[in-house]
Amino acid sequence: MSKRIVGPEIERLIQLLAKVPGLGPRSARRAALHLIKKKEQLLGPLTVAMGDALDTVRVCSTCGNVDTSDPCTICTDPRRDEATIIVVEDVADLWALERAGAMNARYHVLGGTLSPLDGVGPDDLNIRSLVDRVARGGVNELILAVNATVEGQTTAHYITDQLDGLGVKITRLAHGVPVGGELDYLDEGTLSAALKARTVF
Amino acid sequence: MEWRDEGIIIGSRRHGETSLILEVMTRAHGRHMGIVRGGRSRRMQPVLQAGNRVDLVWRARLDEHMGQFQVEPIEQNAARLLASGAAIYALQTLAAHLRLLPERDPHGPLFETLAIIIAHLDDPRAAAELLVRFELLVLDELGFGLDLSCCAATGSLQELAYVSPKSGRAVSRAAGEPWRDRLLPLPAFLTAGPGLRGDERALDDAFRLTGFFFERHVYEPRGLEPPETRAGFLSALKRSWRDVPPSRPSELAS
Numbered sequence: 161m162s163k164r165i166v167g168p169e170i171e172r173l174i175q176l177l178a179k180v181p182g183l184g185p186r187s188a189r190r191a192a193l194h195l196i197k198k199k200e201q202l203l204g205p206l207t208v209a210m211g212d213a214l215d216t217v218r219v220c221s222t223c224g225n226v227d228t229s230d231p232c233t234i235c236t237d238p239r240r241d242e243a244t245i246i247v248v249e250d251v252a253d254l255w256a257l258e259r260a261g262a263m264n265a266r267y268h269v270l271g272g273t274l275s276p277l278d279g280v281g282p283d284d285l286n287i288r289s290l291v292d293r294v295a296r297g298g299v300n301e302l303i304l305a306v307n308a309t310v311e312g313q314t315t316a317h318y319i320t321d322q323l324d325g326l327g328v329k330i331t332r333l334a335h336g337v338p339v340g341g342e343l344d345y346l347d348e349g350t351l352s353a354a355l356k357a358r359t360v361f
Numbered sequence: 362m363e364w365r366d367e368g369i370i371i372g373s374r375r376h377g378e379t380s381l382i383l384e385v386m387t388r389a390h391g392r393h394m395g396i397v398r399g400g401r402s403r404r405m406q407p408v409l410q411a412g413n414r415v416d417l418v419w420r421a422r423l424d425e426h427m428g429q430f431q432v433e434p435i436e437q438n439a440a441r442l443l444a445s446g447a448a449i450y451a452l453q454t455l456a457a458h459l460r461l462l463p464e465r466d467p468h469g470p471l472f473e474t475l476a477i478i479i480a481h482l483d484d485p486r487a488a489a490e491l492l493v494r495f496e497l498l499v500l501d502e503l504g505f506g507l508d509l510s511c512c513a514a515t516g517s518l519q520e521l522a523y524v525s526p527k528s529g530r531a532v533s534r535a536a537g538e539p540w541r542d543r544l545l546p547l548p549a550f551l552t553a554g555p556g557l558r559g560d561e562r563a564l565d566d567a568f569r570l571t572g573f574f575f576e577r578h579v580y581e582p583r584g585l586e587p588p589e590t591r592a593g594f595l596s597a598l599k600r601s602w603r604d605v606p607p608s609r610p611s612e613l614a615s
Contacts, residue, residue, distance in 0.1 A: 181378055182378070274589075275372075275374065276372065276453065276456065276457055276460070276588070277372040277374045277382075277384060281589065282589060308443065309410060310410050310411040310412065310442075310449065310452065310453075313443045313444075313449050314449050314450070314453055314590065317446035317449055317450065317593065317597075318589070320446065321446070321593060321596060335440070335443070347407040347434075347437060347440075348437050348440070349407055349437045349438075349439055349440025349441065350407060350440060352440060352441065353440050353443070353444075
Protein backbone atom coordinates (compact mmCIF):
# COMPACT_ATOMS: atom_id res chain seq x y z
CA MET A 161 0.00 0.00 0.00
CA SER A 162 1.44 3.39 -1.02
CA LYS A 163 1.97 6.04 1.62
CA ARG A 164 -0.22 9.14 1.54
CA ILE A 165 1.77 12.27 0.95
CA VAL A 166 -1.06 14.82 1.13
CA GLY A 167 -4.29 15.20 3.10
CA PRO A 168 -7.65 13.91 1.81
CA GLU A 169 -8.78 17.44 0.78
CA ILE A 170 -5.86 17.89 -1.62
CA GLU A 171 -6.17 14.30 -2.84
CA ARG A 172 -9.84 14.96 -3.64
CA LEU A 173 -8.93 18.18 -5.46
CA ILE A 174 -6.42 16.24 -7.59
CA GLN A 175 -8.95 13.49 -8.32
CA LEU A 176 -11.57 16.01 -9.45
CA LEU A 177 -9.13 17.99 -11.59
CA ALA A 178 -8.05 14.74 -13.27
CA LYS A 179 -11.60 14.39 -14.62
CA VAL A 180 -11.33 17.66 -16.57
CA PRO A 181 -10.76 17.13 -20.35
CA GLY A 182 -7.11 17.54 -21.23
CA LEU A 183 -5.89 16.71 -17.74
CA GLY A 184 -4.67 13.32 -16.56
CA PRO A 185 -3.66 12.37 -13.00
CA ARG A 186 -0.15 13.76 -13.50
CA SER A 187 -1.17 17.13 -14.94
CA ALA A 188 -4.00 17.36 -12.38
CA ARG A 189 -1.37 17.07 -9.63
CA ARG A 190 0.62 19.92 -11.22
CA ALA A 191 -2.51 22.07 -11.54
CA ALA A 192 -3.52 21.36 -7.94
CA LEU A 193 -0.04 22.27 -6.69
CA HIS A 194 -0.11 25.49 -8.71
CA LEU A 195 -3.50 26.42 -7.26
CA ILE A 196 -2.32 25.70 -3.73
CA LYS A 197 0.85 27.76 -4.20
CA LYS A 198 -1.25 30.69 -5.54
CA LYS A 199 -3.90 30.26 -2.87
CA GLU A 200 -4.87 33.91 -2.55
CA GLN A 201 -4.48 35.00 -6.18
CA LEU A 202 -5.95 31.89 -7.89
CA LEU A 203 -7.51 29.24 -5.65
CA GLY A 204 -9.74 31.70 -3.74
CA PRO A 205 -11.12 33.57 -6.80
CA LEU A 206 -11.48 30.27 -8.70
CA THR A 207 -13.54 28.78 -5.87
CA VAL A 208 -15.79 31.86 -5.81
CA ALA A 209 -16.12 31.85 -9.64
CA MET A 210 -16.99 28.16 -9.68
CA GLY A 211 -19.54 28.63 -6.89
CA ASP A 212 -21.15 31.51 -8.78
CA ALA A 213 -21.22 29.48 -11.99
CA LEU A 214 -22.79 26.54 -10.17
CA ASP A 215 -25.53 28.80 -8.80
CA THR A 216 -26.31 30.71 -11.97
CA VAL A 217 -25.56 28.53 -15.02
CA ARG A 218 -28.64 27.25 -16.80
CA VAL A 219 -29.66 25.94 -20.19
CA CYS A 220 -31.47 28.45 -22.43
CA SER A 221 -35.06 27.30 -22.96
CA THR A 222 -35.07 28.83 -26.46
CA CYS A 223 -31.86 27.59 -28.05
CA GLY A 224 -30.24 25.07 -25.66
CA ASN A 225 -27.12 27.21 -25.12
CA VAL A 226 -25.61 27.45 -21.62
CA ASP A 227 -25.53 30.85 -19.95
CA THR A 228 -26.29 32.51 -16.65
CA SER A 229 -29.63 33.86 -17.87
CA ASP A 230 -32.64 32.31 -19.57
CA PRO A 231 -33.13 33.29 -22.42
CA CYS A 232 -29.39 33.44 -23.01
CA THR A 233 -27.32 36.49 -24.01
CA ILE A 234 -27.40 35.48 -27.68
CA CYS A 235 -31.18 35.00 -27.79
CA THR A 236 -31.82 38.39 -26.16
CA ASP A 237 -29.29 40.32 -28.28
CA PRO A 238 -31.39 42.71 -30.44
CA ARG A 239 -28.50 43.23 -32.93
CA ARG A 240 -28.64 39.61 -34.06
CA ASP A 241 -30.62 38.53 -37.11
CA GLU A 242 -33.70 36.74 -35.82
CA ALA A 243 -34.54 35.33 -39.24
CA THR A 244 -31.40 33.15 -39.43
CA ILE A 245 -30.76 30.22 -37.12
CA ILE A 246 -27.51 28.27 -37.09
CA VAL A 247 -28.02 24.70 -35.87
CA VAL A 248 -25.02 23.24 -34.03
CA GLU A 249 -24.39 19.93 -32.29
CA ASP A 250 -22.86 21.27 -29.12
CA VAL A 251 -22.17 24.47 -27.17
CA ALA A 252 -18.48 24.05 -28.08
CA ASP A 253 -19.47 24.36 -31.78
CA LEU A 254 -21.46 27.52 -31.01
CA TRP A 255 -18.42 29.03 -29.29
CA ALA A 256 -16.22 28.04 -32.25
CA LEU A 257 -18.56 29.77 -34.73
CA GLU A 258 -18.77 32.82 -32.49
CA ARG A 259 -14.96 32.98 -32.43
CA ALA A 260 -15.07 33.06 -36.23
CA GLY A 261 -17.58 35.91 -36.02
CA ALA A 262 -18.73 35.32 -39.58
CA MET A 263 -22.48 35.48 -38.97
CA ASN A 264 -24.58 37.67 -36.73
CA ALA A 265 -27.32 35.10 -36.33
CA ARG A 266 -29.14 33.19 -33.60
CA TYR A 267 -28.32 29.57 -32.73
CA HIS A 268 -29.95 26.30 -31.84
CA VAL A 269 -27.94 23.70 -29.92
CA LEU A 270 -29.03 20.10 -30.56
CA GLY A 271 -27.08 18.55 -27.70
CA GLY A 272 -25.49 15.82 -29.83
CA THR A 273 -26.21 13.79 -32.95
CA LEU A 274 -28.33 10.78 -33.78
CA SER A 275 -26.14 7.85 -32.86
CA PRO A 276 -27.61 4.33 -32.76
CA LEU A 277 -24.41 2.93 -31.27
CA ASP A 278 -24.68 5.34 -28.31
CA GLY A 279 -28.45 4.88 -28.12
CA VAL A 280 -29.15 8.54 -28.99
CA GLY A 281 -32.46 8.93 -30.82
CA PRO A 282 -34.41 12.01 -31.99
CA ASP A 283 -36.20 12.32 -28.63
CA ASP A 284 -32.86 12.69 -26.85
CA LEU A 285 -31.95 15.76 -28.92
CA ASN A 286 -33.27 19.31 -29.02
CA ILE A 287 -35.04 18.74 -32.37
CA ARG A 288 -38.69 19.10 -31.33
CA SER A 289 -38.02 22.60 -29.93
CA LEU A 290 -36.25 23.55 -33.18
CA VAL A 291 -39.27 22.52 -35.25
CA ASP A 292 -41.57 24.47 -32.88
CA ARG A 293 -39.27 27.48 -33.12
CA VAL A 294 -39.37 27.45 -36.92
CA ALA A 295 -43.13 26.74 -36.99
CA ARG A 296 -43.77 29.86 -34.89
CA GLY A 297 -42.57 31.86 -37.90
CA GLY A 298 -40.09 34.65 -38.48
CA VAL A 299 -37.27 32.30 -39.59
CA ASN A 300 -36.13 32.59 -43.21
CA GLU A 301 -32.96 30.51 -43.19
CA LEU A 302 -31.73 27.56 -41.17
CA ILE A 303 -28.01 26.82 -41.46
CA LEU A 304 -27.16 23.23 -40.54
CA ALA A 305 -23.66 23.61 -39.07
CA VAL A 306 -23.29 19.99 -37.94
CA ASN A 307 -20.07 17.98 -38.22
CA ALA A 308 -19.18 16.43 -41.58
CA THR A 309 -19.53 12.94 -40.13
CA VAL A 310 -22.06 10.29 -41.03
CA GLU A 311 -23.84 10.81 -37.68
CA GLY A 312 -23.82 14.61 -38.14
CA GLN A 313 -25.22 14.42 -41.67
CA THR A 314 -27.85 11.83 -40.67
CA THR A 315 -29.03 14.34 -38.07
CA ALA A 316 -29.01 17.11 -40.69
CA HIS A 317 -31.15 15.05 -43.10
CA TYR A 318 -33.51 14.08 -40.28
CA ILE A 319 -33.99 17.76 -39.33
CA THR A 320 -34.59 18.63 -43.00
CA ASP A 321 -37.33 15.98 -43.15
CA GLN A 322 -38.93 17.28 -39.96
CA LEU A 323 -39.02 20.82 -41.37
CA ASP A 324 -40.50 19.74 -44.69
CA GLY A 325 -43.41 21.98 -45.60
CA LEU A 326 -42.58 24.81 -43.18
CA GLY A 327 -41.26 26.95 -46.01
CA VAL A 328 -37.85 27.74 -44.53
CA LYS A 329 -34.66 27.84 -46.60
CA ILE A 330 -32.28 25.15 -45.33
CA THR A 331 -28.54 25.42 -46.05
CA ARG A 332 -25.50 23.50 -44.85
CA LEU A 333 -21.81 24.26 -44.43
CA ALA A 334 -19.53 23.66 -47.42
CA HIS A 335 -17.20 20.66 -47.35
CA GLY A 336 -13.73 21.12 -48.82
CA VAL A 337 -10.15 22.22 -48.48
CA PRO A 338 -9.33 23.86 -45.11
CA VAL A 339 -7.27 27.06 -44.97
CA GLY A 340 -3.62 26.02 -44.92
CA GLY A 341 -4.51 22.55 -46.22
CA GLU A 342 -2.18 20.95 -48.73
CA LEU A 343 -3.96 18.85 -51.36
CA ASP A 344 -1.38 16.07 -51.15
CA TYR A 345 -2.27 15.48 -47.49
CA LEU A 346 -6.07 15.59 -47.87
CA ASP A 347 -8.18 12.45 -47.94
CA GLU A 348 -9.89 11.44 -51.19
CA GLY A 349 -13.38 12.13 -49.80
CA THR A 350 -12.62 15.74 -48.90
CA LEU A 351 -10.93 16.30 -52.26
CA SER A 352 -13.87 14.95 -54.25
CA ALA A 353 -16.32 17.02 -52.12
CA ALA A 354 -14.18 20.11 -52.74
CA LEU A 355 -14.13 19.48 -56.49
CA LYS A 356 -17.90 18.93 -56.60
CA ALA A 357 -18.51 22.20 -54.70
CA ARG A 358 -16.02 24.24 -56.77
CA THR A 359 -16.90 27.89 -57.36
CA VAL A 360 -16.16 30.39 -60.15
CA PHE A 361 -12.85 32.14 -59.48
CA MET B 362 -4.47 -12.85 -30.57
CA GLU B 363 -4.19 -11.25 -33.98
CA TRP B 364 -6.00 -11.39 -37.31
CA ARG B 365 -6.12 -9.39 -40.52
CA ASP B 366 -9.32 -8.91 -42.51
CA GLU B 367 -11.21 -6.56 -44.75
CA GLY B 368 -14.14 -4.66 -43.27
CA ILE B 369 -16.79 -2.02 -43.87
CA ILE B 370 -17.25 0.51 -41.07
CA ILE B 371 -20.84 0.62 -39.80
CA GLY B 372 -20.47 2.86 -36.74
CA SER B 373 -18.22 4.44 -34.16
CA ARG B 374 -18.39 6.07 -30.77
CA ARG B 375 -16.00 8.23 -28.82
CA HIS B 376 -13.74 6.59 -26.28
CA GLY B 377 -11.90 8.98 -24.04
CA GLU B 378 -10.43 12.13 -25.53
CA THR B 379 -8.46 10.71 -28.41
CA SER B 380 -9.75 7.23 -29.20
CA LEU B 381 -12.77 5.66 -30.86
CA ILE B 382 -14.61 2.37 -30.54
CA LEU B 383 -15.09 1.22 -34.11
CA GLU B 384 -17.83 -1.14 -35.27
CA VAL B 385 -17.10 -2.94 -38.54
CA MET B 386 -18.66 -5.67 -40.63
CA THR B 387 -15.80 -7.91 -41.65
CA ARG B 388 -15.59 -10.54 -44.35
CA ALA B 389 -14.55 -13.46 -42.13
CA HIS B 390 -15.10 -12.28 -38.54
CA GLY B 391 -18.64 -10.88 -38.71
CA ARG B 392 -19.64 -7.71 -36.92
CA HIS B 393 -16.70 -6.78 -34.75
CA MET B 394 -15.79 -3.96 -32.36
CA GLY B 395 -12.37 -2.66 -31.45
CA ILE B 396 -10.62 0.41 -30.08
CA VAL B 397 -8.73 2.68 -32.46
CA ARG B 398 -6.09 4.62 -30.52
CA GLY B 399 -5.81 8.14 -31.88
CA GLY B 400 -9.00 7.58 -33.90
CA ARG B 401 -10.23 11.10 -33.23
CA SER B 402 -7.22 12.72 -34.86
CA ARG B 403 -7.66 14.90 -37.96
CA ARG B 404 -5.83 12.33 -40.06
CA MET B 405 -7.90 9.35 -38.93
CA GLN B 406 -11.40 10.85 -38.68
CA PRO B 407 -12.12 10.88 -42.45
CA VAL B 408 -11.03 7.24 -42.66
CA LEU B 409 -13.18 6.09 -39.73
CA GLN B 410 -16.56 7.11 -41.17
CA ALA B 411 -19.37 4.61 -41.73
CA GLY B 412 -19.46 3.23 -45.27
CA ASN B 413 -15.69 3.23 -45.75
CA ARG B 414 -13.97 0.01 -46.72
CA VAL B 415 -10.84 -0.63 -44.67
CA ASP B 416 -8.06 -3.09 -44.09
CA LEU B 417 -8.02 -4.13 -40.43
CA VAL B 418 -5.52 -5.69 -38.10
CA TRP B 419 -7.09 -6.71 -34.78
CA ARG B 420 -4.93 -7.41 -31.75
CA ALA B 421 -5.84 -8.41 -28.20
CA ARG B 422 -4.22 -10.34 -25.39
CA LEU B 423 -7.22 -12.67 -25.04
CA ASP B 424 -9.90 -13.52 -27.61
CA GLU B 425 -12.73 -12.22 -25.37
CA HIS B 426 -11.13 -8.77 -25.08
CA MET B 427 -12.45 -5.93 -27.19
CA GLY B 428 -8.98 -5.49 -28.66
CA GLN B 429 -7.46 -2.78 -30.78
CA PHE B 430 -7.79 -2.12 -34.48
CA GLN B 431 -5.09 -0.86 -36.77
CA VAL B 432 -6.94 0.65 -39.74
CA GLU B 433 -5.82 1.43 -43.30
CA PRO B 434 -8.28 2.84 -45.87
CA ILE B 435 -9.14 0.83 -49.00
CA GLU B 436 -12.13 2.76 -50.36
CA GLN B 437 -13.50 5.97 -48.86
CA ASN B 438 -17.20 6.05 -49.66
CA ALA B 439 -18.52 8.20 -46.81
CA ALA B 440 -17.78 11.61 -48.36
CA ARG B 441 -19.61 10.57 -51.57
CA LEU B 442 -22.70 9.61 -49.57
CA LEU B 443 -22.92 12.51 -47.09
CA ALA B 444 -24.90 14.82 -49.38
CA SER B 445 -27.65 12.33 -50.20
CA GLY B 446 -30.37 11.83 -47.60
CA ALA B 447 -31.43 8.50 -49.13
CA ALA B 448 -27.84 7.21 -49.10
CA ILE B 449 -27.22 8.24 -45.48
CA TYR B 450 -30.53 6.77 -44.30
CA ALA B 451 -29.86 3.54 -46.21
CA LEU B 452 -26.38 3.29 -44.72
CA GLN B 453 -27.70 3.72 -41.18
CA THR B 454 -30.51 1.22 -41.87
CA LEU B 455 -27.98 -1.34 -43.10
CA ALA B 456 -25.96 -0.79 -39.92
CA ALA B 457 -29.09 -1.14 -37.76
CA HIS B 458 -29.94 -4.46 -39.48
CA LEU B 459 -26.39 -5.74 -38.97
CA ARG B 460 -26.63 -4.89 -35.26
CA LEU B 461 -29.42 -7.47 -34.98
CA LEU B 462 -26.80 -10.15 -35.60
CA PRO B 463 -24.58 -11.44 -32.80
CA GLU B 464 -21.06 -10.00 -32.67
CA ARG B 465 -18.15 -11.97 -34.13
CA ASP B 466 -20.43 -14.34 -36.05
CA PRO B 467 -19.25 -14.59 -39.67
CA HIS B 468 -21.87 -13.76 -42.34
CA GLY B 469 -19.93 -13.76 -45.61
CA PRO B 470 -22.95 -13.23 -47.93
CA LEU B 471 -24.06 -10.19 -45.91
CA PHE B 472 -20.60 -8.64 -46.20
CA GLU B 473 -20.58 -9.14 -49.97
CA THR B 474 -24.12 -7.73 -50.34
CA LEU B 475 -23.25 -4.79 -48.10
CA ALA B 476 -20.30 -3.93 -50.35
CA ILE B 477 -22.52 -4.05 -53.47
CA ILE B 478 -25.23 -1.88 -51.87
CA ILE B 479 -22.72 0.76 -50.76
CA ALA B 480 -21.47 0.99 -54.34
CA HIS B 481 -25.07 1.71 -55.52
CA LEU B 482 -26.23 4.04 -52.72
CA ASP B 483 -26.06 7.09 -55.00
CA ASP B 484 -29.13 5.86 -56.89
CA PRO B 485 -32.05 5.59 -54.41
CA ARG B 486 -34.05 3.19 -56.57
CA ALA B 487 -31.20 0.77 -57.16
CA ALA B 488 -30.32 1.08 -53.46
CA ALA B 489 -33.95 0.32 -52.53
CA GLU B 490 -34.01 -2.93 -54.52
CA LEU B 491 -30.72 -4.02 -53.06
CA LEU B 492 -31.74 -2.99 -49.53
CA VAL B 493 -34.88 -5.09 -49.74
CA ARG B 494 -32.82 -8.11 -50.86
CA PHE B 495 -30.41 -7.37 -48.00
CA GLU B 496 -33.36 -7.38 -45.56
CA LEU B 497 -34.47 -10.77 -46.90
CA LEU B 498 -30.92 -12.03 -46.43
CA VAL B 499 -30.75 -10.69 -42.85
CA LEU B 500 -34.05 -12.43 -42.05
CA ASP B 501 -32.58 -15.60 -43.53
CA GLU B 502 -29.36 -15.28 -41.48
CA LEU B 503 -31.45 -14.71 -38.34
CA GLY B 504 -33.32 -17.94 -39.03
CA PHE B 505 -36.57 -16.41 -40.29
CA GLY B 506 -35.97 -16.67 -44.03
CA LEU B 507 -38.92 -16.46 -46.42
CA ASP B 508 -39.40 -19.24 -48.96
CA LEU B 509 -40.16 -17.52 -52.24
CA SER B 510 -39.12 -20.44 -54.46
CA CYS B 511 -42.53 -22.03 -55.11
CA CYS B 512 -46.20 -21.85 -54.16
CA ALA B 513 -46.87 -23.24 -50.68
CA ALA B 514 -50.28 -24.56 -51.76
CA THR B 515 -49.73 -25.98 -55.26
CA GLY B 516 -45.95 -26.20 -55.65
CA SER B 517 -46.22 -24.08 -58.79
CA LEU B 518 -43.21 -22.00 -59.83
CA GLN B 519 -45.26 -19.61 -61.98
CA GLU B 520 -47.02 -16.34 -61.09
CA LEU B 521 -46.02 -16.17 -57.45
CA ALA B 522 -47.99 -13.12 -56.30
CA TYR B 523 -48.44 -13.38 -52.53
CA VAL B 524 -46.67 -14.38 -49.33
CA SER B 525 -48.45 -16.06 -46.46
CA PRO B 526 -47.99 -13.96 -43.29
CA LYS B 527 -48.26 -17.17 -41.27
CA SER B 528 -45.66 -19.36 -42.95
CA GLY B 529 -43.56 -16.81 -44.84
CA ARG B 530 -43.94 -18.91 -48.01
CA ALA B 531 -44.91 -17.73 -51.47
CA VAL B 532 -48.41 -18.35 -52.83
CA SER B 533 -49.36 -18.31 -56.52
CA ARG B 534 -51.94 -15.85 -57.84
CA ALA B 535 -54.52 -18.57 -58.56
CA ALA B 536 -54.16 -20.32 -55.19
CA GLY B 537 -54.07 -17.08 -53.21
CA GLU B 538 -56.99 -15.30 -54.89
CA PRO B 539 -59.67 -16.31 -52.32
CA TRP B 540 -57.49 -15.01 -49.44
CA ARG B 541 -55.87 -12.07 -51.18
CA ASP B 542 -56.94 -9.63 -48.43
CA ARG B 543 -55.10 -11.67 -45.81
CA LEU B 544 -51.94 -12.30 -47.86
CA LEU B 545 -48.99 -9.96 -48.38
CA PRO B 546 -48.29 -8.92 -52.00
CA LEU B 547 -45.08 -10.37 -53.44
CA PRO B 548 -43.49 -8.04 -56.01
CA ALA B 549 -42.38 -9.82 -59.18
CA PHE B 550 -38.86 -8.36 -59.12
CA LEU B 551 -38.04 -10.38 -56.00
CA THR B 552 -38.63 -13.69 -57.77
CA ALA B 553 -37.85 -12.85 -61.40
CA GLY B 554 -34.07 -12.51 -61.05
CA PRO B 555 -31.80 -9.53 -61.59
CA GLY B 556 -33.21 -8.48 -65.00
CA LEU B 557 -36.47 -6.97 -63.71
CA ARG B 558 -36.54 -3.72 -61.80
CA GLY B 559 -39.27 -2.77 -59.35
CA ASP B 560 -41.51 0.28 -59.81
CA GLU B 561 -42.73 2.52 -56.98
CA ARG B 562 -45.58 0.19 -55.97
CA ALA B 563 -43.46 -2.95 -56.17
CA LEU B 564 -40.80 -1.41 -53.92
CA ASP B 565 -43.48 -0.25 -51.50
CA ASP B 566 -44.90 -3.80 -51.35
CA ALA B 567 -41.41 -5.27 -50.94
CA PHE B 568 -40.58 -3.04 -47.95
CA ARG B 569 -44.00 -3.78 -46.42
CA LEU B 570 -43.26 -7.49 -46.81
CA THR B 571 -39.84 -7.42 -45.13
CA GLY B 572 -41.04 -4.86 -42.56
CA PHE B 573 -43.88 -7.22 -41.53
CA PHE B 574 -41.54 -10.15 -40.88
CA PHE B 575 -38.92 -7.99 -39.16
CA GLU B 576 -41.63 -6.67 -36.82
CA ARG B 577 -43.04 -10.10 -36.08
CA HIS B 578 -39.86 -12.16 -35.72
CA VAL B 579 -37.29 -9.61 -34.57
CA TYR B 580 -38.50 -6.26 -33.23
CA GLU B 581 -41.55 -7.41 -31.28
CA PRO B 582 -39.93 -10.41 -29.54
CA ARG B 583 -36.84 -8.35 -28.66
CA GLY B 584 -38.86 -5.31 -27.56
CA LEU B 585 -37.18 -3.10 -30.17
CA GLU B 586 -38.49 -0.29 -32.34
CA PRO B 587 -37.80 -0.40 -36.10
CA PRO B 588 -34.94 1.97 -37.01
CA GLU B 589 -36.16 5.53 -37.71
CA THR B 590 -33.70 5.69 -40.58
CA ARG B 591 -35.66 3.02 -42.49
CA ALA B 592 -38.73 5.28 -42.48
CA GLY B 593 -36.43 8.15 -43.49
CA PHE B 594 -35.11 6.12 -46.42
CA LEU B 595 -38.63 5.23 -47.58
CA SER B 596 -39.62 8.93 -47.47
CA ALA B 597 -36.50 9.84 -49.47
CA LEU B 598 -37.35 7.09 -51.96
CA LYS B 599 -40.88 8.48 -52.35
CA ARG B 600 -39.41 11.92 -52.99
CA SER B 601 -37.09 10.45 -55.66
CA TRP B 602 -40.14 9.11 -57.56
CA ARG B 603 -41.82 12.50 -57.24
CA ASP B 604 -38.76 14.51 -58.31
CA VAL B 605 -37.46 12.32 -61.15
CA PRO B 606 -39.73 10.22 -63.37
CA PRO B 607 -38.95 6.48 -63.62
CA SER B 608 -36.08 5.68 -65.94
CA ARG B 609 -35.92 2.93 -68.56
CA PRO B 610 -35.64 -0.55 -67.01
CA SER B 611 -32.07 -1.68 -67.05
CA GLU B 612 -29.97 -4.52 -65.83
CA LEU B 613 -28.98 -4.39 -62.19
CA ALA B 614 -26.62 -6.78 -60.55
CA SER B 615 -28.22 -8.24 -57.44
